Amino acid sequence: MKKLIKLLSVAVLSLVTCIMLFACAPADADKAKEKMEEAGYTVTVVDGDAAAAMADGAVAYVNATKLDISLGSGFDADGEMVSAVLFENSKSAKAYWDEHKDDIEDEEEDGWESKLSGKWIVTGTEEAVKAFMK
Numbered sequence: 001m002k003k004l005i006k007l008l009s010v011a012v013l014s015l016v017t018c019i020m021l022f023a024c025a026p027a028d029a030d031k032a033k034e035k036m037e038e039a040g041y042t043v044t045v046v047d048g049d050a051a052a053a054m055a056d057g058a059v060a061y062v063n064a065t066k067l068d069i070s071l072g073s074g075f076d077a078d079g080e081m082v083s084a085v086l087f088e089n090s091k092s093a094k095a096y097w098d099e100h101k102d103d104i105e106d107e108e109e110d111g112w113e114s115k116l117s118g119k120w121i122v123t124g125t126e127e128a129v130k131a132f133m134k
Contacts, residue, residue: 025120025133029060029086032132036064039131041080051085057092058085064128082124082132090118097121 026032033043041064051058067079087093097104097116104114107123114123115133122132 025084025117025122029062032060032062032084032086035134036062036082036132039066041066041082041128041131055085055087055096057087057089057096059088060086062086064124064132066128080125080128080131082122082128084120084122084124084132087119087121093119093121 026035029045029047033045036043043062043064045060045062046054047060051061054061062084063082064084065079065081085093085096087096093116104123108114111125112123113126113129114121115129116122117133122129124132
């Protein structure tokens with residue numbers, strides 16, 4: 001019985017560790033840029049004073065887009081987009097999220113997806129948010 005409990009404990013701990021390692025937002029703006037560029041997105045990063053001016057406690061802003069442009073019978077553009085704000089700490093991110101919850105819900109009604117993940121607030125199309133959080 002003790003062996004079974006130990007085995008189950010190790011299995012649960014391993015599962016939790018895998019989830020934490022593979023299903024989370026990037027650690028910093030540079031890693032976010034690298035991840036999104038590898039996924040085929042064009043990425044812009046704003047940091048320092050410019051990021052701090054966007055939101056209290058913000059240290060970086062990452063914008064990534066992937067466009068699919070068709071020139072068939074006319075100009076048609078479709079694509080994916082994500083905007084992510086990295087805060088100094090998760091407390092600052094949560095405070096911003098709570099303060100702007102109404103705006104976030106309005107964006108979600110318009111088809112955007114929003115997530116709060118640790119120090120990140122991420123908003124964009126479903127596929128772009130998945131790519132960012134992967």
